[in-house]
Amino acid sequence: MKIKFRLFLIIIFMLGFIPSGMLWAQGVSSNELIKNAKAYDGKLVVYTGEVIGDVMRRGQFAWINLNDGDNALGVWVDAALIKNLNFTGNYKSQGDVLEVAGQFHAACLEHGGDLDLHAQALRLVNNGRFTKRGINFAKIKLSLILLGVLFFIWILNIFKQK
Amino acid sequence: MILKPRLEDLKIIGFYLGKIILGLACAMLLPVILGLCFWELNPVLDFSIGIVITVIFGLLLCKICYTQKDLNWMQGMVVVSLSWIAAMILAAIPLYLSGHWKFFLDACFETMSGFTTTGLTLVQDLDHLSYTHNFWRHLGPFIGGQGIAIIALSFLLKGTSGAFKVYVGEGRDEKLLPNVINTSRFIWLISVTYLIIGTIVLGVVGICIGMKPTNAFFHGACIFMAGFDTAGFAPQSQNILYYHSLIFEVITIAIMIVGSLNFNFHYQLWMGNRKETWKNIESRTFFISIMLTFFIVAIGLNQLGVYPQAIALFRKGFFQLISAHTTTGYMTIYAKQFINDWGNLALFGLICAMALGGCICSTAGGIKMLRVGIIWKALKQDLKKIIMPESAVIMEKFHHIKDVFLEDKLIRSALTITAAYIILYILGALVGMFYGYPFLESLFESTSAAANVGLSCGITDTAMPAVLKITYILQMWAGRLEFMSVFTILGFLIATLEGK
Numbered sequence: 001m002k003i004k005f006r007l008f009l010i011i012i013f014m015l016g017f018i019p020s021g022m023l024w025a026q027g028v029s030s031n032e033l034i035k036n037a038k039a040y041d042g043k044l045v046v047y048t049g050e051v052i053g054d055v056m057r058r059g060q061f062a063w064i065n066l067n068d069g070d071n072a073l074g075v076w077v078d079a080a081l082i083k084n085l086n087f088t089g090n091y092k093s094q095g096d097v098l099e100v101a102g103q104f105h106a107a108c109l110e111h112g113g114d115l116d117l118h119a120q121a122l123r124l125v126n127n128g129r130f131t132k133r134g135i136n137f138a139k140i141k142l143s144l145i146l147l148g149v150l151f152f153i154w155i156l157n158i159f160k161q162k
Numbered sequence: 163m164i165l166k167p168r169l170e171d172l173k174i175i176g177f178y179l180g181k182i183i184l185g186l187a188c189a190m191l192l193p194v195i196l197g198l199c200f201w202e203l204n205p206v207l208d209f210s211i212g213i214v215i216t217v218i219f220g221l222l223l224c225k226i227c228y229t230q231k232d233l234n235w236m237q238g239m240v241v242v243s244l245s246w247i248a249a250m251i252l253a254a255i256p257l258y259l260s261g262h263w264k265f266f267l268d269a270c271f272e273t274m275s276g277f278t279t280t281g282l283t284l285v286q287d288l289d290h291l292s293y294t295h296n297f298w299r300h301l302g303p304f305i306g307g308q309g310i311a312i313i314a315l316s317f318l319l320k321g322t323s324g325a326f327k328v329y330v331g332e333g334r335d336e337k338l339l340p341n342v343i344n345t346s347r348f349i350w351l352i353s354v355t356y357l358i359i360g361t362i363v364l365g366v367v368g369i370c371i372g373m374k375p376t377n378a379f380f381h382g383a384c385i386f387m388a389g390f391d392t393a394g395f396a397p398q399s400q401n402i403l404y405y406h407s408l409i410f411e412v413i414t415i416a417i418m419i420v421g422s423l424n425f426n427f428h429y430q431l432w433m434g435n436r437k438e439t440w441k442n443i444e445s446r447t448f449f450i451s452i453m454l455t456f457f458i459v460a461i462g463l464n465q466l467g468v469y470p471q472a473i474a475l476f477r478k479g480f481f482q483l484i485s486a487h488t489t490t491g492y493m494t495i496y497a498k499q500f501i502n503d504w505g506n507l508a509l510f511g512l513i514c515a516m517a518l519g520g521c522i523c524s525t526a527g528g529i530k531m532l533r534v535g536i537i538w539k540a541l542k543q544d545l546k547k548i549i550m551p552e553s554a555v556i557m558e559k560f561h562h563i564k565d566v567f568l569e570d571k572l573i574r575s576a577l578t579i580t581a582a583y584i585i586l587y588i589l590g591a592l593v594g595m596f597y598g599y600p601f602l603e604s605l606f607e608s609t610s611a612a613a614n615v616g617l618s619c620g621i622t623d624t625a626m627p628a629v630l631k632i633t634y635i636l637q638m639w640a641g642r643l644e645f646m647s648v649f650t651i652l653g654f655l656i657a658t659l660e661g662k
Contacts, residue, residue, distance in 0.1 A: 035498060037502065053289065053377070054372065058371070063372070063406045072399050089290060091291060094290075111406065112478070115495065131290075135203055143210045
């Protein structure tokens with residue numbers, strides 16, 4: 001509860017520093033950002049995506065990669081803001097979906113020319129979860145049928161050799 | 163008069179093809195083991211189905227076509243060509259069953275791209291793909307890089323002179339050791355040694371940059387396999403950009419360069435012959451070519467002011483250039499940025515680098531440095547002939563492992579293959595333009611496919627026309643096998659239809 005309250009305070013605190021332009025910022029897709037990178041360069045944007053792969057901490061900050069279904073974009077974020085991340089997307093889980101408000105860089109000066117987003121605030125849109133993957137019985141059936149065919153060929157081969 | 167292939171020819175081809183297919187089934191066991199370790203049961207089932215189908219095909223061919231005869235040149239070449247097609251189809255089964263490839267053709271595209279060490283991909287939602295399937299994607303280049311047929315024959319047969327024909331058929335003609343089987347095994351020794359070192363180094367770096375240890379070492383192994391074999395696949399959709407790390411990029415550049423060097427060159431270095439590094443025509447040509455093409459790319463990027471700092475321009479430009487020149491295909495930018503941001507001059511520099519490629523007898527594609535070096539020497543020789551008196555005897559020579567005199571035979575061979583590659587690049591571009599893609603984009607993607615590079619400017623997508631997918635598959639296949647096996651199978655088909 002305490003942590004959630006702290007996170008809430010951090011977000012409110014960060015929002016205080018966000019220039020007024022961002023308050024009207026519309027959500028943009030990764031395709032739009034990549035296609036019109038120069039137009040969005042240095043602007044404050046809102047981007048939503050699923051956290052995928054690893055959360056890579058680098059000192060006080062961290063890299064997270066957010067996938068909006070078309071592409072994944074790198075987001076440079078204060079590590080304190082992502083303390084409550086529970087799930088990252090991979091084969092066994094759907095990652096938390098975050099809405100990030102931050103400055104977009106077509107070629108980031110700080111990060112060797114990467115196309116990235118420096119988060120100033122973020123909001124959890126959807127909680128991640130483990131992906132339920134029951135065993136596919138149709139595949140088991142097919143495997144058994146094919147094994148039967150293989151066994152039949154093997155038997156035929158033995159008879160042929162005799 | 164063209165002679166129709168006899169039944170015996172077909173039996174010999176079928177038998178050796180069967181052996182290679184059985185070898186492929188053995189390779190499919192590796193992802194199964196990994197899948198069980200990670201307890202990914204559905205992926206394990208996908209591979210079980212794939213393995214059983216592969217074994218059935220392999221066994222049937224071996225039993226129906228059983229023979230004790232060795233391969234002749236024509237049969238060896240046909241076996242190579244067919245084995246790559248068969249491997250593409252059979253290896254695609256588990257991928258398609260995963261549901262991450264929209265059509266079976268897409269899965270075939272992926273496996274051909276992997277085996278030929280190209281790296282163009284049509285996978286959907288890569289970020290949620292299982293470890294098992296992802297490992298198979300990266301194992302493909304490691305198998306194909308050394309040569310599918312030669313690996314299978316070196317490990318499944320105790321000794322055969324026919325193996326040499328297969329070795330040549332897979333685009334290699336240099337023997338490191340007197341016996342081709344030993345040569346193949348030595349190539350494996352080099353590759354596995356580097357794999358262990360590379361995985362450890364990348365794994366440790368991965369942990370240092372904040373990845374979980376399991377992921378760090380898994381990614382390390384995958385990136386090494388696809389990097390050393392100049393394939394350019396990566397476990398995440400952002401490719402190398404995912405890691406956001408300069409050190410990771412530097413190590414990847416080193417892996418790409420090491421992978422694109424001639425195995426004979428590695429052998430000389432292993433034997434302590436370090437002079438070869440600067441004496442060899444391939445390493446010299448490679449160095450000069452990298453410098454020249456990077457110069458073009460850098461001017462192009464600078465003109466448009468794509469990167470605000472020289473350091474960023476160097477980091478992005480050099481990485482993409484090395485990736486193109488070594489025909490790897492790793493990217494630290496998004497595919498669409500090539501077209502939207504990079505501009506025509508930088509793209510032209512990249513296309514030149516892709517077209518030229520790496521060294522012969524490596525896993526790299528493209529025209530290759532030895533041929534470029536030979537053509538340059540021939541040009542120099544011709545210029546000297548014009549300048550010098552008519553009575554002067556001019557003999558040009560070059561150093562490649564040993565000193566070699568520049569003979570007309572060598573020049574003709576280098577020019578023929580170079581012309582074949584250029585025609586292949588143009589044909590692919592024409593098909594792209596036929597479907598409405600602009601010239602430069604079509605040429606970029608076509609060169610990337612035919613030179614087995616894997617860089618994409620965005621054309622390669624599951625929504626692209628099926629004919630274009632098939633065109634790229636054929637380009638990857640012909641480019642990897644360096645045409646000889648492809649010409650032979652065409653001749654074989656004509657002989658089957660029209661021979662007497």
